[in-house]
Amino acid sequence: MSEFSKFPFISASVFLSLAAGLWTQASEPRSAPGARTPVLVELFTSEGCSSCPPADAYLRELDRQTVAGAAIIVLSEHVDYWNHIGWRDPYSARLYSDRQSAYASRFGLDSVYTPQMVVDGTSEFTGSDTALAENAFVKALHAPKITVQVSSVSLRPEDILQAHLETDPLPASFGLREADVYVAVALDHGESQVSGGENAGHTLTHTAVVRSIVKIGTVSLGRNFSRDIELKLSPGDDSHKLRLIAFVQGPRQGQVIGAVMKLVSTQ
Numbered sequence: 001m002s003e004f005s006k007f008p009f010i011s012a013s014v015f016l017s018l019a020a021g022l023w024t025q026a027s028e029p030r031s032a033p034g035a036r037t038p039v040l041v042e043l044f045t046s047e048g049c050s051s052c053p054p055a056d057a058y059l060r061e062l063d064r065q066t067v068a069g070a071a072i073i074v075l076s077e078h079v080d081y082w083n084h085i086g087w088r089d090p091y092s093a094r095l096y097s098d099r100q101s102a103y104a105s106r107f108g109l110d111s112v113y114t115p116q117m118v119v120d121g122t123s124e125f126t127g128s129d130t131a132l133a134e135n136a137f138v139k140a141l142h143a144p145k146i147t148v149q150v151s152s153v154s155l156r157p158e159d160i161l162q163a164h165l166e167t168d169p170l171p172a173s174f175g176l177r178e179a180d181v182y183v184a185v186a187l188d189h190g191e192s193q194v195s196g197g198e199n200a201g202h203t204l205t206h207t208a209v210v211r212s213i214v215k216i217g218t219v220s221l222g223r224n225f226s227r228d229i230e231l232k233l234s235p236g237d238d239s240h241k242l243r244l245i246a247f248v249q250g251p252r253q254g255q256v257i258g259a260v261m262k263l264v265s266t267q
Helices: 053-063 094-106 130-141
Strands: 021-025 037-045 070-078 118-120 123-126 148-158 160-167 178-193 203-219 225-233 242-249 257-263
Touching: 021 178, 037 053, 037 130, 037 257, 053 070, 053 130, 053 203, 070 094, 070 242, 070 257, 094 118, 094 178, 094 203, 118 130, 118 242, 123 130, 148 242, 148 257, 160 178, 160 242, 178 225, 203 225, 203 242
Parallel strands: 037 070, 070 203
Antiparallel strands: 021 257, 037 118, 118 123, 148 160, 160 225, 178 203, 178 242, 242 257
């Protein structure tokens, strides 16, 4: 598989009707009373993989905010390299396989595998291994983070989602000259009746099914990042809710140093 470098322009399958009452799980200053630390949890999974459903279920559990002190932000990224064994995962794409390959290279792994969970870009393990996950969350909760905010979300008639994204300045204590700013679009919920492959005959459900990830810029040392963004959306899947996730990550898919998630209702 090719090494991940840059994603194409964003595309998500949903027609939005933005409603009042949007809510945001945002990273807050670590000194704020009662603040929860944002932790990004990526699960590389496939509907063609028989060992993936337990990891998918664990991701749903984490999405219910079961980790004390953490604002867990989950991403379910469906790889495409299982599609040849009898079932084509409808949520799969090469770009998620490429992103996983980049992690494999950085972690020094011999190959990619599913289900794989990556926490804050710094810990990787089998996605259903709750003990290793708990160790990773302890590590993530002690790591410094910058604040990431998404606001002013609106939809233009031509299916372009507009939003404003801001971050804190990148401090010298992080040891980075710059970090990458990403935006992901995910379906709140996904479900499939699987008719082939290793999970044939099963109904599989998923949380935060990623439809697109794109790098939109960089935040530099001592500077904040502030930008109005426009995301082109594709029609369809209008019965689903949409998640808009923004995160800041060190170069070459390094440590995640800030993240935020906004849930937009399409009803």
